Every structure is written in C-alpha cells, then in structure tokens.
Amino acid sequence: MKKNIFICLAILSCTQVQAQNRWSLRQCIDYAIEHNIDIRRTANAAEQSNIEVNTAKWARLPNLNANAGQNWNWGRTQTAIKDENTGDYSTVYVNTASHGTNMSVSTSIPLFTGLEIPNQYALAKLNLKAALADLEKAKEDISINIASAYLQVLFNEELHRVSLGQVELSKEQCNRIERLAEGGKASPAEVAEAKARVAQDEMNAVQTDNNYRLALLDLSQLIELETPEGFLLEDPTANIELIPLTPPDEIFQTALVSKASIQAAQYRLEGSKHSIRIAQSAYYPQLSFSGSLGTNYYSTINRTFSQQMNDNFNKYVGFNLSVPIFNRLATRNRVRTARLQCENYSLQLDNAKKSLYKEIQQAWYNAAASESKYTSSSTAASASEASFKLMSEKYENGKANAVEYNEAKQNLMKAQSDELQAKYEYLFRTKILDFYKGEPIE
Numbered sequence: 001m002k003k004n005i006f007i008c009l010a011i012l013s014c015t016q017v018q019a020q021n022r023w024s025l026r027q028c029i030d031y032a033i034e035h036n037i038d039i040r041r042t043a044n045a046a047e048q049s050n051i052e053v054n055t056a057k058w059a060r061l062p063n064l065n066a067n068a069g070q071n072w073n074w075g076r077t078q079t080a081i082k083d084e085n086t087g088d089y090s091t092v093y094v095n096t097a098s099h100g101t102n103m104s105v106s107t108s109i110p111l112f113t114g115l116e117i118p119n120q121y122a123l124a125k126l127n128l129k130a131a132l133a134d135l136e137k138a139k140e141d142i143s144i145n146i147a148s149a150y151l152q153v154l155f156n157e158e159l160h161r162v163s164l165g166q167v168e169l170s171k172e173q174c175n176r177i178e179r180l181a182e183g184g185k186a187s188p189a190e191v192a193e194a195k196a197r198v199a200q201d202e203m204n205a206v207q208t209d210n211n212y213r214l215a216l217l218d219l220s221q222l223i224e225l226e227t228p229e230g231f232l233l234e235d236p237t238a239n240i241e242l243i244p245l246t247p248p249d250e251i252f253q254t255a256l257v258s259k260a261s262i263q264a265a266q267y268r269l270e271g272s273k274h275s276i277r278i279a280q281s282a283y284y285p286q287l288s289f290s291g292s293l294g295t296n297y298y299s300t301i302n303r304t305f306s307q308q309m310n311d312n313f314n315k316y317v318g319f320n321l322s323v324p325i326f327n328r329l330a331t332r333n334r335v336r337t338a339r340l341q342c343e344n345y346s347l348q349l350d351n352a353k354k355s356l357y358k359e360i361q362q363a364w365y366n367a368a369a370s371e372s373k374y375t376s377s378s379t380a381a382s383a384s385e386a387s388f389k390l391m392s393e394k395y396e397n398g399k400a401n402a403v404e405y406n407e408a409k410q411n412l413m414k415a416q417s418d419e420l421q422a423k424y425e426y427l428f429r430t431k432i433l434d435f436y437k438g439e440p441i442e
Contacts, residue, residue, distance in 0.1 A: 022234045023232065024233075026442045028150055029142070029146050029147075031225075033142060036223075038138060045131055046131040046132050046134070050128055053124040057121055059110075067294075068104075069103075071099060073098045073100075074097040077094065078091050079091070079094050098298065099299045100296060100298045102295070105293045105294070108288055109288060113281060113286055114285075119281070123278065126270050126271035130264045130268050133264035136260035137261050144441070145222060146223060149215070149219040149222050152219075152424070153215040154424060155423075156212035157233075160205065162413060163204050167201045170198040170201045173197070178194075194402070240427070242375070246433065246437065251436050252360050255436045255438070259436070262352055269345040269346055272338065272342035275338045276342060279335040282327075282330075282334070285322060285323045287319065289319055290318055291317040293313075293315055293316075295309045295312045364433065367432070370428075370429045373422040373425065373426070374425070377419040377422040378419055383415075384414075384415035388409060391404060
C-alpha cells in the first residue's frame with residue numbers, strides 16, 4: 001500500500017514538474033538569445049569595438065619606452081706602438097676584446113595631429129554604437145524566427161487535437177453502424193466503409209502528430225536545445241481579442257526611432273563623416289614632443305662601471321614638426337575615398353528607410369487580411385459545428401445517410417482547421433506589427 005502511494009506521489013510530482021517546465025514564447029526567445037551562436041559572434045564583435053574605443057581614448061597619452069643593450073667586440077685590430085729609441089711609430093696587429101652596456105628611457109607625446117586623434121575617438125564610439133545596434137538587430141531577427149516557429153508548434157498541436165476528435169467521431173459512427181448491422185438495419189458494406197473511415201482518420205491523426213513533433217524539433221533546434229525530450233510549450237490562449245490595427249504611417253514613424261537596423265545605418269553615416277576628417281588631418285602639420293634619458297659603459301675606458309654610468313649620463317628633449325608638402329596625391333585620394341564612402345552610407349540609410357516602409361506596409365496588409373480571414377473562418381467554423389450537430393441528430397433519427405454524415409464531418413474538420421490556421425496567422429501577423437512598433441515579442 002505504501003509502495004503504491006509512493007508511486008502515485010512520484011507520478012504526481014513528475015507531472016507538476018513537467019507542467020512547470022512548459023516554455024512560454026518569452027522564455028524561448030531569452031534562451032535563444034543567450035545560446036545562439038550568431039548572436040554570440042555579434043556580441044564578440046561589439047566587445048571588440050568597445051576595446052577599440054578604449055584604445056582610441058588613451059591615444060593622447062605619452063608613450064614610455066625603456067631600452068637596454070649589451071655588446072661584445074673581439075678580434076685583431078691595428079695599434080700604433082712608439083719606438084723609444086727613434087721616436088717613430090709602427091703599426092702592429094694585436095688581439096683585442098671589449099664590451100659595453102647602454103641603457104635609456106624615452107617618451108613621445110603627440111601635441112597636434114591635425115585633429116586626427118579626437119576624430120578617431122569619435123569614430124570608435126560611433127562604431128561601437130553601430131555594433132551594439134547590430135547585436136540588437138540579431139536579437140530581433142531571432143525573436144521573429146522563434147515566434148514563427150513557436151506559433152507553428154501550437155498550430156500543429158491544436159490541429160492534432162482536432163484530428164483526434166475526428167477519430168473519436170469516426171469510432172462512434174462505426175460502433176453505431178455495427179449495432180445497426182447486428183439488427184439487420186445496416187449492410188456489411190456500410191460497416192466496412194465505417195471501419196475504413198476510422199482507419200483513414202487514425203492515419204491522419206498520426207500525420208498531424210508527426211507534424212507537431214517535427215515543428216517542436218525545429219523550435220528546439222532554433223533555440224539551441226540539446227534535445228526536444230521533455231520540451232513542452234504553454235497552452236495557447238483560448239480567446240483572441242481583435243484590436244484595431246495601427247496605421248502603417250504611424251508604425252513607420254515609431255520604427256524610424258526604435259529599429260536597430262536604422263540606428264546602425266545612422267551611426268555608420270555619422271562615423272563616415274569623422275573618417276573624412278581623419279583623412280583630411282594629413283593636410284595639416286604634425287607636432288610632437290620627445291625626450292630621453294640614457295647612459296652607457298665601455299670596457300676600454302679605464303674607469304669603473306658606476307663612474308662611467310654617472311659620467312656618461314645624457315638627457316634629451318625636443319620638438320618635432322612635420323609639414324606635408326607633397327605625398328603623390330595620397331592624402332587627396334584618401335579624402336575622396338572617404339567622401340564616397342560617406343555617400344554610400346547615406347544611400348544605405350535611405351534604402352534602409354525605404355525597405356522598412358515597404359516591410360511595414362506589407363505587414364499591415366497581411367495583418368488586415370489575416371484579421372478578415374480569422375473572422376470569416378470563425379463564422380464558418382461555428383456554422384459547420386451547428387450543421388454537424390443537426391446532421392448528427394438527423395443521422396440518429398434515420399433521416400440522413402452515412403454519406404451525408406461523413407460529408408458534414410469532413411466539412412467540420414476543414415472549417416476547424418481553417419479557423420486554427422487563420423488564428424495563428426493572425427497572431428503572427430499582429431506580433432510582426434508589434435515588433436515594428438518596438439514592443440517586445442511575448
């Protein structure tokens with residue numbers, strides 16, 4: 001007895017855990033954003049841009065370099081020797097060996113670079129903003145794809161439920177005909193036809209179940225789940241409220257401010273203007289300050305290491321001015337290239353705005369069409385359900401034959417399927433509009 005109670009509790013616990021682990025659309029999107037490889041690559045690109053900003057930020061600071069060297073020399077060399085008797089000098093070759101040590105510290109500070117450094121910093125910050133906008137766009141794209149796959153799973157799940165309902169109706173009809181056949185009121189052919197109808201509906205149910213499992217597999221792969229085992233979605237909302245659609249022009253004005261693709265194009269256009277100024281900086285003189293401290297030691301000098309290091313200590317400071325005169329038109333061509341790039345970014349921004357407006361218009365018309373389709377299909381499904389109830393009553397009372405009953409049942413299934421398809425198409429199209437309005441997809 002206790003063992004049975006334990007088993008029941010275990011089953012109940014597993015059921016509760018499974019129910020708690022049902023995934024919402026928001027959970028699927030968040031999980032995909034965290035694990036999707038393309039998003040992680042885009043995030044790494046944004047981090048790289050952040051590092052470049054840090055590099056450009058500290059470009060004004062002086063650099064500091066320390067140098068140390070040690071050298072050895074050996075071999076035969078000429079040496080003049082004085083003859084004490086005659087006073088003349090003669091040259092002889094002797095073996096010599098020497099070594100030396102040198103140490104120095106130097107620094108360089110850019111004083112004026114034609115405004116290249118501040119423009120490089122501004123460009124790096126705009127590139128970072130563009131990279132973050134690209135990251136946001138990647139998140140938006142994966143969200144739309146997951147929403148589509150998520151709703152496809154729910155559609156296939158409900159369609160499978162409809163097919164199971166058709167199987168139950170076919171079985172009830174088959175049992176009814178078998179009872180009539182026992183009383184001699186139905187022919188063997190009618191019984192065979194009813195059994196064939198059951199088998200056909202069961203085969204259709206198997207197909208719808210397979211479609212559901214395949215859609216669930218696609219969604220699990222899209223969000224980077226290791227396995228679809230135990231992967232279940234939240235039950236869909238039973239009722240849908242038809243909300244008036246926002247006009248496309250109003251959505252477009254909102255999207256111009258909120259859409260990451262537009263923001264990225266704007267940032268790159270602003271950055272290209274700084275690229276022009278960077279290229280133009282080569283027209284201006286370059287001024288820098290430099291300084292160094294150093295000392296050295298030579299073994300050939302008859303003084304100690306510390307004495308030479310102190311005696312040979314030297315200091316240097318100076319300014320360096322570089323004035324560009326002629327560099328084979330390289331600067332002019334770089335400026336022209338930068339301006340052409342700026343023009344291209346401007347054209348890309350205009351094209352992005354036009355494409356966005358077209359997408360919003362298409363999304364709005366698709367949403368409007370799906371709304372009408374859903375309203376019509378709901379009316380048709382209600383009418384088909386009422387017609388099937390009436391036909392069932394007629395069939396029970398012997399006022400309708402099996403052919404008429406099966407036709408009404410097929411019409412009901414088609415109407416229910418059409419309603420489900422229209423329902424999820426409407427949900428997806430309205431989520432697309434919410435996406436363009438900058439609302440989170442949930």
